[in-house]
Amino acid sequence: MPEMFPTGVGITKIKGVLKIIGEYEGSISMSALADETNEQIDDLLPLLKACEMLGYTEENGGTVRFKQQPQPPITRSAFLSNAREKLPSMEPFKTVLRLVEENKAMTTAELAEKLSELGMPASYDPAQNEHDIREYLMKWGIRLKLLKYRSKKDEWYIK
Numbered sequence: 001m002p003e004m005f006p007t008g009v010g011i012t013k014i015k016g017v018l019k020i021i022g023e024y025e026g027s028i029s030m031s032a033l034a035d036e037t038n039e040q041i042d043d044l045l046p047l048l049k050a051c052e053m054l055g056y057t058e059e060n061g062g063t064v065r066f067k068q069q070p071q072p073p074i075t076r077s078a079f080l081s082n083a084r085e086k087l088p089s090m091e092p093f094k095t096v097l098r099l100v101e102e103n104k105a106m107t108t109a110e111l112a113e114k115l116s117e118l119g120m121p122a123s124y125d126p127a128q129n130e131h132d133i134r135e136y137l138m139k140w141g142i143r144l145k146l147l148k149y150r151s152k153k154d155e156w157y158i159k
Contacts, residue, residue, distance in 0.1 A: 005053055005090040006046035007122040007136040017047050018074055027065040054086055084144045092120045105157040108134045
């Protein structure tokens with residue numbers, strides 16, 4: 001199964017983690033980062049995975065650091081541009097974009113069911129899976145302008 005971009009993380013929390021790492025001169029222990037973010041390690045791990053998959057950080061021996069030193073402050077537009085470039089090649093987004101394009105439009109329920117069939121559910125509870133997929137696509141697909149959404153039909157499409 002391909003590596004999946006964490007579906008429960010949002011742009012604001014990722015940017016917050018990156019800002020804190022920057023405040024620590026680009027390197028911080030995971031325990032210190034958990035203290036700074038007020039996150040439990042279990043909740044911090046998906047955020048760190050997202051930072052790593054977007055190419056910003058790496059983790060080694062319990063220390064998180066920027067891949068490139070020194071990492072300049074990451075502007076919102078630079079962050080969104082980077083995510084817009086990288087996310088379409090990552091699962092489950094890659095499959096969502098392909099399915100929506102092939103079918104011209106799909107409902108959240110259809111996407112959630114198909115992703116589950118392909119072994120990529122956001123949650124193993126069907127009702128929660130549909131909710132989580134909708135949230136993920138709202139956070140990333142809409143904000144990055146890769147998808148459009150018709151709320152009355154709960155339907156996703158590409159321009």
